[in-house]
Amino acid sequence: MSINQFLNLYHEIDRTDLENILTLDFDLDYSVLERYVNSQRICPIIELARPEDAEEISQIFKEIYKGTYPYKKMESTDSIVEMIKDPNYYWFLFKLETGEVVGTFGSQLEREKKRGFLYGFVIKKGYHKVIDIFKAFIGCAIYLWKKYQNQILIWYGEMRTNETSSQFFTSIVGMKPVAFFANKDIFFNKKESDILQVIYAQDVLKSLRKKKQPQIIRQVLNSYTYINKRFQLGLPIIKNPKLNINQEIVKDLYEKIEIITQEEEHGNKWIIILNKTSKSFFKFLHNPYSKNFEKSEYEVKSLEELNCFLIKINNLIEDMDINYFECFVSAYNVEHQKIFHNLGFEPRGYVPSWKYDAKNKLFEDQVVFNYFKDNLDKNMKVIPEVKELLDILNIYEKSS
Numbered sequence: 001m002s003i004n005q006f007l008n009l010y011h012e013i014d015r016t017d018l019e020n021i022l023t024l025d026f027d028l029d030y031s032v033l034e035r036y037v038n039s040q041r042i043c044p045i046i047e048l049a050r051p052e053d054a055e056e057i058s059q060i061f062k063e064i065y066k067g068t069y070p071y072k073k074m075e076s077t078d079s080i081v082e083m084i085k086d087p088n089y090y091w092f093l094f095k096l097e098t099g100e101v102v103g104t105f106g107s108q109l110e111r112e113k114k115r116g117f118l119y120g121f122v123i124k125k126g127y128h129k130v131i132d133i134f135k136a137f138i139g140c141a142i143y144l145w146k147k148y149q150n151q152i153l154i155w156y157g158e159m160r161t162n163e164t165s166s167q168f169f170t171s172i173v174g175m176k177p178v179a180f181f182a183n184k185d186i187f188f189n190k191k192e193s194d195i196l197q198v199i200y201a202q203d204v205l206k207s208l209r210k211k212k213q214p215q216i217i218r219q220v221l222n223s224y225t226y227i228n229k230r231f232q233l234g235l236p237i238i239k240n241p242k243l244n245i246n247q248e249i250v251k252d253l254y255e256k257i258e259i260i261t262q263e264e265e266h267g268n269k270w271i272i273i274l275n276k277t278s279k280s281f282f283k284f285l286h287n288p289y290s291k292n293f294e295k296s297e298y299e300v301k302s303l304e305e306l307n308c309f310l311i312k313i314n315n316l317i318e319d320m321d322i323n324y325f326e327c328f329v330s331a332y333n334v335e336h337q338k339i340f341h342n343l344g345f346e347p348r349g350y351v352p353s354w355k356y357d358a359k360n361k362l363f364e365d366q367v368v369f370n371y372f373k374d375n376l377d378k379n380m381k382v383i384p385e386v387k388e389l390l391d392i393l394n395i396y397e398k399s400s
Contacts, residue, residue, distance in 0.1 A: 002202040041132035049091035054080035070289040072266035102127045118157040153201040158194040161380040174199040179349020182372035184324045185290045214331040223350040239334040253308040282309040296327040310343045323373045331365035345369040
């Protein structure tokens with residue numbers, strides 16, 4: 001299901017005044033969900049949060065996660081106030097008719113990337129079987145997806161694997177699993193994996209997708225096969241490039257590269273590996289609470305530079321006792337894919353039309369390469385389509 005199809009499904013709600021959607025006690029087309037949903041549950045009143053609600057939101061996260069939530073700005077009243085005031089963020093409150101706040105939900109608009117990030121959907125303990133979480137989520141989704149229908153063309157979220165409800169109701173509305181983030185987070189002092197789930201506007205996978213045929217190494221084929229079955233992308237070109245990397249140049253570069261850190265709030269920091277001579281770089285965000293490196297970006301002018309940067313990252317992973325690292329790599333550059341794989345990073349997802357090329361106004365496919373430490377939880381709770389992804393990735397065979 002695309003964003004367009006989802007909005008058409010609920011077109012009667014969609015036609016109403018957007019600013020009033022949040023207060024409607026609307027009826028959904030339960031013919032789509034009737035096998036799964038108890039429509040007698042309470043539909044909460046949905047409101048946009050105001051700065052004065054920030055303390056309530058932070059308290060919900062603190063209470064539910066007992067102070068272990070790894071993204072600490074969710075526990076900070078000041079940070080939530082800043083987000084509520086920022087036009088690139090939305091926070092929703094779920095209330096009972098008594099006025100009691102029983103849950104919250106956040107989103108971030110990544111306007112330049114034409115993506116929207118959905119996160120922090122939490123319901124207070126004791127209300128999960130009282131509140132209709134489907135209606136709560138769908139009310140927010142309709143509001144956001146319609147309001148930004150022509151600006152934000154991809155919506156995504158990272159779903160936990162400790163329970164299946166978030167995977168399920170996001171999948172029902174069209175957000176489908178595309179990648180596996182193994183041991184990415186730590187909740188309640190325990191490592192936990194996430195699932196990347198995505199929904200697209202129709203044109204993003206058609207007229208706005210880069211026309212060049214993807215070129216991938218053999219190790220990416222399983223990920224591609226899973227995604228191609230869902231989105232009918234066509235056949236890729238499989239290559240095994242010969243890498244002519246001058247190891248003397250790599251050694252020389254390793255001695256010259258610099259590490260720059262930029263402190264962020266709540267203990268997070270950007271780490272930038274920089275070659276000052278060429279201005280090439282590899283940057284990522286370090287989260288000390290989940291002990292991970294994420295949000296990676298890089299620009300290199302040679303294979304030697306990429307090889308050197310990844311060697312340095314492997315050393316940082318060991319020195320800093322990092323649990324998880326991820327990077328999205330071009331699905332059209334087999335040399336880069338092979339270097340990542342050769343240096344110990346495995347492909348665990350193929351994400352079509354993920355990266356927006358503003359110059360050409362097209363979306364490019366990306367491959368998720370990641371590293372994780374320690375064994376995976378053998379009792380992850382996943383819905384069938386996520387299990388299919390995990391099976392095709394052979395995740396337990398590659399558990400270190």
